[in-house]
Amino acid sequence: MSGPHAALRVVWRAVLLQIALSRRRPEHALILLIAPMQTTTMLALALTEDREDVVANAVLAPGLIGLWVAALDYAGRVVTEDRWAGRFSPMIATPVPLGLVVAGRVATVVLVGAAAFAESWLAAALAFGRVLTVADPVPFALAITATCLATVGTATLISAVFVMSRAHEVLQNSLGYPFYILGGILVPVAALPGWLHPFSRVVFLSWSAELLRDTVRGDASDWPRSVAAVLGLGAAAMAAGLWLTRRYVDRARREGTVGHA
Secondary structure (H helix, E strand, C coil): CHHHHHHHHHHHHHHHHHHHHHCHHHHHHHHHHHHHHHHHHHHHHHHHHCHHHHHHHHHHHHHHHHHHHHHHHHHHHHHHHHHCCCCHHHHHHHCCHHHHHHHHHHHHHHHHHHHHHHHHHHHHHEEEEEEECCCCHHHHHHHHHHHHHHHHHHHHHHHHHHHHHHCCCHHHHHHHHHHHHHHHCCCCCCCCCCCCCCCCHHHHHHHHHHHHHHHHHCCCCHHHHHHHHHHHHHHHHHHHHHHHHHHHHHHHHHHHCCHHC
């Protein structure tokens, strides 16, 4: 297989495969039940404490959490579930790069997680009468798009790491709340101890969260740099994920352990 057209066709077929699988096991849709409850809790706390300055974060944070849950809890298990369901061996036998198949399926799950942004906005408007307005709509839309793309890349890497690890459940359970903190989702990165800032800056969520808050306030003068950082980190994660997936497949074929993967 060669050429961008062939690669896009593989990704599209992977999207259709994931849609078909999700129809039979729609647990991915559970993400959509989480966002409204998180928005209600965060917004209620903000309004009870009369903190109008954190209302925007109370609406935006559940959307980012929804994306990370999609990447970590659902998309990250794509290959692992294929092994147990018996789909892994047939996929390995085809001349199609498994990494592209994983990326397409991951993108489908992440797209479901992205709906958490709309749900959070609706929950704030309908339950509290708080309509979140965006001062800089174009940078805001670009930030959402870049964040979704970076989530796909990161989820592809997570999937590869999980399938190569013998302790993937431990990793899955430990990569939740620490990234909510390092990603500046619950509190801005500026509020964290200084020694954590360098670690936060290699987490794309920190750039996304800061940019989204700035676009809501109308203070996103440096948005091209932030969008570039999000896309760059996402692309690096995607490249690493594709490389690890290819190495895993090559090793399984070489050692004859595909059926026992």
